[in-house]
Amino acid sequence: MKTSILKPAAFIALVVSGLGFSSSSVLSADLKVALAAEPTSMDPHYQxxxxxxSFSTQVYNALVLQDVNQNLIPGLALSWKPVDENTWEFNLRPGVKFHNGATFGAxxxxATMQRAANVPNSPSSFATFIKGKxxxxxxxxxxxxxxxxxxxFTPNDMSRISIIDSAFVDATTEDFNTGKVAFGTGPFTLTKWLPGDLLEIKRNDTYWGASSEWDNIVxxxxxxxxxxxxxxxSGDVDFIERVPxxxxxxxxxxxGLSVFKSVSNRLLYVTLHMTDNPIKPFVTDLNDNPIASPFQDIRVRQAVSLAINRQAIADRVMDGLSAPAGQFSPKGYIGYSKNLAADNYDPERAKELMAQAGYGNGFKLTMHGPAGRYTNDTRILEAIAQMLxxxxxxxxxxxxxxxxxxxxFARGGVDKTPEFTAAMSGYANGSGEPSHPLRIFIHTKQKDRGYGPGNRNGYSNSEVDTLIEDGRASMDVASGEKAFIKATEIAMQEYALVPIHHEIATWAARDGIAYEHGALDSTFLHYIRTQK
Structure with missing residues (x-):
């Protein structure tokens, strides 16, 4: 018996041939894009x-926008400034129209802030940017x-909320999903959404900013x-993200093809459930009896980290397109601590820690993750499973x-609590300010104050909470960043989550298309242009 193994290039050729596509170098007025995932909703405040x-930025605008390197630039606000130590003044852009013809104003x-903080059944609320204001x-x-x-960081927070027409303050998520009220002020209008199949947007010819070159984007x-x-x-699409x-x-x-690369602040990490309320079915003893989460013990969390060979993942799974991580931020980025590094691979020490914690015989675990959201995510999960x-x-x-x-991940468990015991997910700092990951993932979950909406494993440390809150209350940004770095160091040393690596983002397009890219690995369609 002979076994044939298709190399990636051969498999691609087979797929292209089998689909019967023919390539073309002629650019049309419409752009066809393939993304690795689709939005979970057309409601800009749902999740x-x-x-x-990233999709919401095409249909809506925030008061403050960000460029590709997360510098704050004017959006629906022309300017902003502090008028006293507790108050920021935003001067709004005149003459802006929503897609339905309504005029934008204060x-x-x-109305937007009222709605965005209180969307029913939101798996991950925007309230964290609004509470306390x-x-x-x-x-x-x-x-x-x-x-x-x-x-x-009020201007940073205001860059996170898409502004809607006040007439739709009571609109439901379904109203947005059907397009009934999906009227923003952004560079495109929503024309069609068929979940799992396609999204279509059309150029907004009355947009206040730079107009898109594309009539439509599919x-x-x-x-x-x-x-x-x-x-x-094959020419079936013009632009893709996340080239394997x-x-x-x-x-x-x-x-006939161009590739774009960027070192991103996208972190892949593993989260481990740290409470026994409730006991979840995804961790059992060796006889398949559910047990309380072993990850309540820091020694077991550390063992998981030491068992993961991050460099092997970078070399063999990511083909060099990742860097082992020990914290949220890559070197040179906001919030980076020189005192934190990725754990070295040490399975023998990991076994010792397991034994010390009373799990020398081990246990069984089901680890969850998304398929196709992050580069090689399923292969990474499988590699981690083998290592554990x-x-x-x-x-x-x-x-x-x-x-x-x-x-x-957010609310699939009992009483709409996070469902999984161990899961792999990703994070990129979309706000451009150093407290963001700390208040989202690390601070004790306090829904009424907007803290910890992404804290899905029950981590809690009062010292860390105080550092985060004090840093966020200081108008001395440098002093605040020191507090955030100290909070990061404590949380990472306690394995509040287990960082894996930072991704190097990739995109590819047909010749004649340019893409402006920077710190974020998300795809922002309005930055796709024809090459000049």
Missing amino acids: NLTINN EDVV TFEVVDNLTLHVSTEKPYP IRPIKDGTTRTAALI PSDLPTVEGRE SRIGIETSVETMPASVFFKR
Whole structure:
């Protein structure tokens, strides 16, 4: 018997041939894009999720926008400044129209903040950016935003909330999903959403900013990376994100295609449940009896970290397109601590820690994650499962579409609590300020104050909470960053989560198309342009 193994390039060629596509170098007025995942909703306030947020920037605007390197730039606010230690003044852009013809003004901002903080059944709320702030209309084009304590990051927070027409303050998520009320002020209008199939947006010819070169953009979610690559090579799409590392040499060497790369602040991490309320079915003893989470013990969390060979994942799974991580931020980025490094691979020490914690015989674990959301995510999960199994944690993997995973990850358990015991997810600092990951993932969950909406494992440390809150209350940004770095160091040393690596982001397009890229690995469609 002979066994044949298709190399990635051969498989791509087979897919292209089998689909019957023909490539073309002629650019049309419409752009066809393949993304690795699709939004979970057209409601810009439903879920604070990267794919949702990046898409929302096409249909909506925030008061403050960000460039590709997360510098704050004017959006629906022309300017902003502190008028006292607790109050910021935003001067709004005149003459802006929503897609339905309504005129934008300060009342729309107030209504938006009211709605965005209180969307029913939100798996990950935007309330964290709104809680503790009051919004006062000075006049139709002037707004004051006040906080109880000095707070330097109000403009950053205002870059996270898409502004809607105040007429739709009581609209449901379904109203947005059907397009009934999906009227923003952004560069495109929503024309069609068929979940799992396609998204279509049309150029807003009355947009206040730079107009898009494309009449329409058709977005197709293709979660499999090699299939995305095949679609680009065939000419079925013009632009793709997240080129699989194994496909990259083929794409880079192929005439008629261009590749774009960027070191990103996208962190892949593992979260481990740290409470026994409730006991979950995904961790059992060796006889399959459910047990309280072993990850309540820091020694077991450390063992997991030491069991993961991050460099092997970078070399063999990511083909060099990742860097082992020991904290949220990569070197040179906001919030980075020089005192933290990725744990070295040490399975023998991991076994010792397991024995010390009373788990010398091991236990069984099911680890969950999204399929196709992050580069090689399923392969990474499978590699981690093998590594954990070698230290006695018999690990199986369950993956699912990203839209399903994130809902279950956030609120799929008892009483709408996080469902999983161990899960792999990703994070990129979309706000451009150093307290963001700490208040989302690390601070003790306090829904009424907007803290910990992404804290899905029950981690809690009062010292860390105080450092986060004090840093966020200091108008001295440098002093605040020191507090955030100290909080990061404590949390990472306690394995509040287990960092894996930072991704190197990739995109590819047909020749004649340019893409402006920077710190974020998300795809922002309005930055796709024709090459000049």
